[in-house]
Structures are given as structure tokens and as C-alpha cells.
Amino acid sequence: MPIATDAWVRISAATSPSFSKDGRTLFHLRGAGLPQVWAMDADGSNPRQLSFHDEKVAFLRRCPADDRLIWGVDAGGDERQQFVLLAPGSEPLQITDAPDVIHDFGAWSVDGARIAFACNDRDERFHDICLMELATGARVRLLEGPGILTVPSWSPDGTRLAVIEDHSSTDQRLWILDVVTGAATLVQRPSPARYASVRWTGDGTALNGLTDQDAAFMRLCRIDPATGAATAIYAPEGRDVEAWSLSPDGKTLATIENDRGYAVLRVGELGTDRPAVGGLPVGIVADLSWSPDSVRLAFTAQGPGAPPGIWLWQAGIVRPLVRPDPLAEAGIDPATFIEPRLVEWTSFDGTRIPGWFALPHGPAPAGGFPSVVWVHGGPASQTRANFRADIQMLLSQGFAVLMPNIRGSTGYGRAYLEADEVGKRPDAMADLAAGRAWLAAQPSIDPERIGIMGQSYGGWVVLAAVTLQPELWKAAVNYYGIADFVTLLERTGPWRRDHRAREYGFPGTDDALFRRISPIHHVDRVVAPVLVLHGDRDPRVPMHESDQIVQALEQRQKQVRYERFTYAGHGFIRPDHRVRVYAAVADHFVTHL
Structure with missing residues (x-):
């Protein structure tokens, strides 16, 4: 049941x-x-x-x-x-009050008197770097941004900020910003690189951070702000380092690396061969936080069968902190959860495509399980071994699930990440078709009952699948997906236009590509019934994308159901919205698969 x-x-x-x-x-x-x-x-x-x-x-x-x-x-x-x-003993105080402005928190000053952050109040196309005196609320605009900026760290002496310019999914620039003069200095690099979790060293002479500068994968490096030279501190072979934290006394290093979508936590003395930490849910670790005495490390851990919870590491021993049963109100037996397994298939050009595959409990029905292919957004993202209530819901309803990490996904090195950009985007759809063929060949799967579901960029994949590969898909669910790359780039948040165009292509330059891959131009080919879901406050993929694809489907008398959500953004967060979403998705696939 x-x-x-x-x-x-x-x-x-x-x-x-x-x-x-x-x-x-x-x-x-x-x-x-x-x-x-x-x-x-x-x-x-x-x-x-x-x-x-x-x-x-x-x-x-x-x-x-x-x-x-x-x-x-x-x-x-x-x-x-x-x-x-x-503040302790006080009531919460809202310290920014501009509801039309993005405020992206950056860093506290070491003495706690000021904060640095990015905001787009001057011109919504650009993020500026600002400082605020917390005692008075006084603000100073240090830098008028060239694009999307963030402030990951404030130097110990209070004189400099590290600033990251997010130029594209595969290209970040690192700047040093003088707090007194506002002068910005670009940290040199030999070629495009990504930067993340950048922090000043304790003596303020260098930066430690994650980067794939001079490498295929993200490494923890010491970065010289004067020369840009990046010296590896920890660089596991063939894996991204995705988080790190050094204890306050500077002696113990914790890192998280990405092993094919699983997280590996290592804790040990800096400069030694640190062991992997066992005893955790087989899944994801995040949010590293040291105690002030450098003895305990708190973090978040989760897995496909374990909702996120807080754990503690101390002297090599890990344990979960006591908390109320996360499933108590839901009334769900954790024994019903299913852990997907890693699989691979070969695409048209010999590229091996990874994914996750899960079957419902019990024997397959006559003819095999119906199944759903779930595609992540991004595209610079990755389906991981985390807890997904929606995936467990589909499995509970009797659907097998395949979750591909088609080219363009993170976690497999820079070459794989860049393999879908601009004119290479159709290659990612070929990866999807190859994954569908792999799924259909599984003995427990009914090859005639395969649906597809995705969110954001994954929603574009869904719409592209039912328009460009109509013979492959029996039913489809599109969460706030892209219908037309031209209208997306016209209407998305102005601060995102150039950033997204560097990934997708530019209007006027790539119009032929956009016409080829935009689902709105191929609606006549749709066969599968389509469920579309979208929120009216989405700043990334405006609701116009769903409005136009639904209108086009309806005009051609295609089977389409449209669920519009008031007061919802790029994702369904509110519990009442999620109740509607889960019910609609289950009903759609039960009806049509």
C-alpha cells in the first residue's frame, strides 16, 4: 500500500x-x-x-x-x-529593509563590528560589495560590481576582503578588495578556474580555498594573493574536495571529498595522511563547524534512507546528536526507504554516464515496473546520495527511478562539466536517450512505461525529451523548466542574463541553436501527457516559460495539466505547496504509467 x-x-x-x-x-x-x-x-x-x-x-x-x-x-x-x-537577550532585528533587493551575506569582521555583503540595490544587473556598521546601521559601498559577486572572507587585520566574481558555471575570478580605499586587485590565474570556500590564513598572508586552477578537479590549495600561485594542501586523485575546515588552533584539518556522489569525511592532523571517518550514514556530509577549543567537530550528515541530522566528531569517534524522530510526524517507517545504487552506461561517443538506480520493494509485476527518469537542474549540479522525499515517494508508489548525471554535471572533473556548453548541449540529450535505453533493457523494467521528470534546467531536459525524443517517453513532469532560451534570457533575473548566456549561448549569436533546442519550436511532436508546475515568484525561470509551453500544448490539443502556485519561487518550499506537488506528481504518473 x-x-x-x-x-x-x-x-x-x-x-x-x-x-x-x-x-x-x-x-x-x-x-x-x-x-x-x-x-x-x-x-x-x-x-x-x-x-x-x-x-x-x-x-x-x-x-x-x-x-x-x-x-x-x-x-x-x-x-x-x-x-x-x-543579539543574546534581545529580540531579532531586521537590519536590511529593501524587499526588491538581493542581499547576499558575506563575512563578519573579526571584531564583529561590521559585516560585508553583496547587494544589487544600485542596479539590479550588478552585485556591489558593501559594508555595514552594526552599531549604527551605516553603510559604505566599496565596489560597484561587474556582475555576480560574493564575499567569502575578511582578513584577520580587517584591511582586506576576498571577493569572488561568478562569471559563469566554470569560470570564477578571485579579487582582493582593500577595505579602506576600495581598490580591487585581480588575483592572477593561467586559465579559467573555479573558486569556493576561500578564507584568509590566520596570519593574513595567503588564502586557503578550493579551486581547480591548474587541475581537473577541485583541490584545497594555498593561494598567494600576490602571484595567484596555488599550492595543493589536499588533492585526492580523481575527486573534488567540496568542503574544508581547519580547527581554531590550526592543527586539525577536516575535508569532505566527492566520491562519485558519496561524501568522504576525513579528519586528522594537518599535513598527515588523514583517515576517512566511518560510522556515518552512507551519503552526504556538509556544514563543518569546529568547537572553539578545537576538540569537537559538528556537521550535517544524511543519506538516501536518513533525513539530515547533526553529528559530532571527537577523538575519532562520531555520534548523532539526540533529536526528535524526524519521521514521527510523518508516520513513515524508515524500513520503507530504499537506497539507490550507482550504475553507468555508455553514450554515443563512448563517454561513460553515471547515475543512480532504485527499484521498489518486492517482486516486479508482470511485465516489469513502470519507471521514472529524474533529471537534476543546474546543469552544473549533481544528483547525490542524499535524502530525497520525492524520490522515496515515487518508489513508494511503485515506480522504479533512474537519476542520471548527464554531461554538464559537477563531480566528474572540468572536462565533463564543460562537455555540454552552448553548441554541445544536444550531446547531453544523447546521454539521456542512452540512459533510457539502459533502463529499458533491465529485466525488472517495463520498457513501454517509462516517464521523465525534472526541475529547472532538468525541466528543460523534460520538455526537450518529449519534443525531440517523443517516441521514448510515456509521461512527463516539468517543474519550472525552460521552454525557449531566447525568452528565458530576456526575462530571467537581470543579474543572471550574461552568466546564463555564457553557459547556453547568446541571443543574436546562437539563434539557430536556440531554435533547434528550445522545446517551444517543436510542440507539434509531443505525444506524452505533460504535467507542468511553476511558482509566480520564480526569479530564475519566470513563469512565462511555463505559460507559453502550456498555451502551445493546449492550442494543439495535447494532454497537459498546469499547476500554478502563488507565492512560490524557484522550488516548492511551503508545506501546503509541497502537498499539492506530491499529490499531482503521483496522480500523473499513476494515471499515465
Whole structure:
């Protein structure tokens, strides 16, 4: 008997731990759907809620000097975050009040007197770097941005900021910004590179951070700001390092590396052969946070069968912190969860394409299981071994699931990441067709009942599949996908236009490609019934994309159902929205597969 679709919405999570200044408290985010700021004792006891927004809290940062907290909330998922400051013993105070402006938190000054952040209040096309004096609210605009900027770190002496310019999915530029003069200096590099988790060293002479400069994969490197030279600190063969944290005493290094979609946590003395940490859910680790005494490491861990929770490492031993049963309100038995397995297939040009495959519990019905191919967004993203309530819901409903990481996905090196750009985008669709053929050949699968589902860029893949590969797909679900690359680039958030065009192509230059790959031009070929879901506050893929594809399908009397959501952004966060989404998706696939 399938689990009721609304039960999946009530699964809770706990993430983003941060120790208090004295190490006795862990601030964190918890909840189902709209996580809020909480505090608990460092052993997991005495939980208390600190924020009470009717919105999702998007991030949480503690001041390095004391226990003041800053977090961010937007309005209905529109990504125009405002900052909220909470001082111990006080009520939360909203310190930005410009609901049409994106505020991207960057860094505290070491003394906690100021914050650095990016915002687009001057011109929504550009992110500027600003400072705010927290005592007075006074603001200074240091740098008028050339594009999308973030501020990952403030130097220990308070004189410089590290700034990352996000030029494209495969090209970030690293700048050093003088806090006094506003002068910006570009850190040299020999070729395009990515940068992430960049922080000043304790003495302020260099930067430590993740980069694929001079390499195929992301490595933890020491970066000389004067010359740009990147010296590897930790570089596992054939894997991205995706997170790192050095203990406050500078002696113990924690890293997370990406092993084909699984996370490997290593903790040990800096400069030694650090062991992998065992005893964790087989899945994903994130949000590394050291205690002030450098003894304990808090982090988030999850797996396909384990919702996100907070764990502690100490002296080589890991344990989960006590918390309420995340499945209690949902009433779901964890024994029903299914862990996908890694699979591969060969695409048209010999490229090996990875993916995850899961079958429902029990024997296959006569003729085989119906199945759904689920495609991630991005495209610079990766389906991982994390907890996905929607995937478990599909499995509960009796559908097998294949989750491909077609070319353009992260986690497999720079060449694979770049393999779908601009004119090479049809190659990714060939990867999808090869994956569908692999799935149809599995003895437990009914080759005549294969559907497809995807979100954002994955939604474009869905629409491209039913228009360009109509004979392959029996039913389709498109979450806020791209119907026309020309109208997307006209209407997406202005700050994103050039960034996305560097990935997809530019209007006027790549019009022939856009006509070839934009689903709106091939609607006549659609055979599969299509479910379309979209929110009216989506800043990335505006609702116009779904409006026009639905109108085109209806004009041609194709089978289409349109679920429009009020007060929803690029993703369905609110519990009442998710109840509708899960019910609609299950109904669509049960009816048509």
C-alpha cells in the first residue's frame, strides 16, 4: 500500500550547526519545509526555537567575537534576502529593509563590528560589495560590481576582503578588495578556474580555498594573493574536495571529498595522511563547524534512507546528536526507504554516464515496473546520495527511478562539466536517450512505461525529451523548466542574463541553436501527457516559460495539466505547496504509467 503523498511533506531535518563562543551551545536550522533558527546544548538537549518566520531561513552565521547571529529570509522564495540580527537577550532585528533587493551575506569582521555583503540595490544587473556598521546601521559601498559577486572572507587585520566574481558555471575570478580605499586587485590565474570556500590564513598572508586552477578537479590549495600561485594542501586523485575546515588552533584539518556522489569525511592532523571517518550514514556530509577549543567537530550528515541530522566528531569517534524522530510526524517507517545504487552506461561517443538506480520493494509485476527518469537542474549540479522525499515517494508508489548525471554535471572533473556548453548541449540529450535505453533493457523494467521528470534546467531536459525524443517517453513532469532560451534570457533575473548566456549561448549569436533546442519550436511532436508546475515568484525561470509551453500544448490539443502556485519561487518550499506537488506528481504518473 503506497504511503499517503502528504506524509512526505512532514519529514523534518536539522542542519547548519555552529558552536557558540563558549562551545556549550549549537545554533542550527531545523524544521520541515520552512526551517527556523534553533539553539540546543552541545549534547543535543534543551532545544529552543529562536526564529519564527513564515518563511524559510536560508542561512545562519555566528559572529566570531560573540554569540550574535545573522540569518537571511526572502519572501516566498523570491531570493531577495533580508538580514536579521539576533543579539543574546534581545529580540531579532531586521537590519536590511529593501524587499526588491538581493542581499547576499558575506563575512563578519573579526571584531564583529561590521559585516560585508553583496547587494544589487544600485542596479539590479550588478552585485556591489558593501559594508555595514552594526552599531549604527551605516553603510559604505566599496565596489560597484561587474556582475555576480560574493564575499567569502575578511582578513584577520580587517584591511582586506576576498571577493569572488561568478562569471559563469566554470569560470570564477578571485579579487582582493582593500577595505579602506576600495581598490580591487585581480588575483592572477593561467586559465579559467573555479573558486569556493576561500578564507584568509590566520596570519593574513595567503588564502586557503578550493579551486581547480591548474587541475581537473577541485583541490584545497594555498593561494598567494600576490602571484595567484596555488599550492595543493589536499588533492585526492580523481575527486573534488567540496568542503574544508581547519580547527581554531590550526592543527586539525577536516575535508569532505566527492566520491562519485558519496561524501568522504576525513579528519586528522594537518599535513598527515588523514583517515576517512566511518560510522556515518552512507551519503552526504556538509556544514563543518569546529568547537572553539578545537576538540569537537559538528556537521550535517544524511543519506538516501536518513533525513539530515547533526553529528559530532571527537577523538575519532562520531555520534548523532539526540533529536526528535524526524519521521514521527510523518508516520513513515524508515524500513520503507530504499537506497539507490550507482550504475553507468555508455553514450554515443563512448563517454561513460553515471547515475543512480532504485527499484521498489518486492517482486516486479508482470511485465516489469513502470519507471521514472529524474533529471537534476543546474546543469552544473549533481544528483547525490542524499535524502530525497520525492524520490522515496515515487518508489513508494511503485515506480522504479533512474537519476542520471548527464554531461554538464559537477563531480566528474572540468572536462565533463564543460562537455555540454552552448553548441554541445544536444550531446547531453544523447546521454539521456542512452540512459533510457539502459533502463529499458533491465529485466525488472517495463520498457513501454517509462516517464521523465525534472526541475529547472532538468525541466528543460523534460520538455526537450518529449519534443525531440517523443517516441521514448510515456509521461512527463516539468517543474519550472525552460521552454525557449531566447525568452528565458530576456526575462530571467537581470543579474543572471550574461552568466546564463555564457553557459547556453547568446541571443543574436546562437539563434539557430536556440531554435533547434528550445522545446517551444517543436510542440507539434509531443505525444506524452505533460504535467507542468511553476511558482509566480520564480526569479530564475519566470513563469512565462511555463505559460507559453502550456498555451502551445493546449492550442494543439495535447494532454497537459498546469499547476500554478502563488507565492512560490524557484522550488516548492511551503508545506501546503509541497502537498499539492506530491499529490499531482503521483496522480500523473499513476494515471499515465
